[in-house]
Amino acid sequence: MPTTVPISDDSIRLGQFLKLAGLADSGADARALIEEGEVTVNGEPELRRGRQLRKGDVVAVDDPRGSNSAEVG
Structure with a gap:
């Protein structure tokens, strides 16, 4: 079951969400994973x-x- 991570707007970019959710340590890390x-x-x-x-x-x-x-979320 995935963890629900709340966002403040209606949408969020994937790279930003990876960092917010703790799935990537940094923007560079998010870019590399993608x-x-x-x-x-x-x-x-x-x-x-x-x-x-x-x-x-x-x-x-x-x-x-x-x-x-x-x-x-």
Whole structure:
């Protein structure tokens, strides 16, 4: 079950959300995860850092530490 991470607006960019949810340590880390194909949004691979996420979207990251996910709340 993914952790729900509240946002203040109606949408948030994927790169920003990765940092907010603690799925990436920095903007550079978020960019690398996305470019390497480690990030999915609602189960689909996502390669666009600027992808707009809305409430209810689920972001998952597969990295050497395992898989983590968070829901936009």
